Amino acid sequence: xxxxxxxxxxxxxxxxxxRAFSMSLTARSASADDLVQETLMKAWQHQSSFxxxxxxxxxxxxxxxxxxxxQLRKRKRETEDEDGLLSxxxxxxxxxxxxxxxxxxxxxxxxxPDDQRDAILLVGASGFTYEEAAxxxxxxxxxxxxxxxxxxxxxxxxxxxxxxxxxxxxNDEPRPPLLGGTEPDA
Amino acid sequence: xxxxxxxxxxxxxHKERNAGAKLGTHDLIAAKLRKLFDxxxxxxxxERFVELLHELEEKDAGQEAAKHGKxx
Numbered sequence: 607x608x609x610x611x612x613x614x615x616x617x618x619x620x621x622x623x624x625r626a627f628s629m630s631l632t633a634r635s636a637s638a639d640d641l642v643q644e645t646l647m648k649a650w651q652h653q654s655s656f657x658x659x660x661x662x663x664x665x666x667x668x669x670x671x672x673x674x675x676x677q678l679r680k681r682k683r684e685t686e687d688e689d690g691l692l693s694x695x696x697x698x699x700x701x702x703x704x705x706x707x708x709x710x711x712x713x714x715x716x717x718x719p720d721d722q723r724d725a726i727l728l729v730g731a732s733g734f735t736y737e738e739a740a741x742x743x744x745x746x747x748x749x750x751x752x753x754x755x756x757x758x759x760x761x762x763x764x765x766x767x768x769x770x771x772x773x774x775x776x777n778d779e780p781r782p783p784l785l786g787g788t789e790p791d792a
Numbered sequence: 793x794x795x796x797x798x799x800x801x802x803x804x805x806h807k808e809r810n811a812g813a814k815l816g817t818h819d820l821i822a823a824k825l826r827k828l829f830d831x832x833x834x835x836x837x838x839e840r841f842v843e844l845l846h847e848l849e850e851k852d853a854g855q856e857a858a859k860h861g862k863x864x
Contacts, residue, residue, distance in 0.1 A: 614845045626832040650848045731825035762817045
């Protein structure tokens with residue numbers, strides 16, 4: 607078990623990444639930070655089960671993700687099994703995003719199945735290896751790889767990147783607008 | 793052990809990005825996802841979390857002290 611003061615410092619260092627993941631899952635800043643708070647409290651309570659030297663970030667992300675889905679399941683039961691609760695919330699957050707490029711991405715992410723979104727967020731956004739993401743989601747590495755691949759394929763179709771990729775291959779060429787003509791100043 | 797001296801996290805995405813010279817769809821998606829992530833991760837840590845952890849640590853220390861009797 608780590609020294610409490612050391613453990614506290616490690617948790618503080620992990621907060622920015624936890625908030626970013628939480629925000630991309632919940633799409634609401636208030637509930638995202640509540641989820642981070644819940645995660646920190648759980649981590650503190652269970653610090654004796656954390657082995658110093660092992661991957662604290664993966665451990666914390668596992669706690670956060672489990673907490674998120676157990677809350678979501680509870681809420682779904684309370685709102686009579688409303689399917690697509692999360693997707694609609696993510697889509698709303700996309701509409702409120704001030705940044706055009708990020709709004710597009712949020713909207714595209716909202717259209718992915720939950721498991722694929724988790725996989726691409728962990729590997730593509732949070733920077734985990736496939737092995738770590740598999741551990742966090744409690745599935746085989748191969749499963750994560752295929753989820754990431756499917757998520758990438760869907761995202762690139764939704765964002766129409768296949769076409770764009772070829773054209774921005776050389777950095778000097780002007781970027782084609784990804785949204786109908788509203789190219790933001792870069 | 794020195795937790796701060798640990799090597800930075802290995803990132804699968806970064807490795808992939810360096811592997812290919814051309815900027816493909818994967819790289820575009822990776823760059824967008826990183827941007828989404830960084831948008832939040834680069835914000836300062838809200839004070840409420842620092843305070844929360846400080847309180848938790850003090851509470852534990854208080855309980856430890858009570859358990860062993862308050863002998864200084």
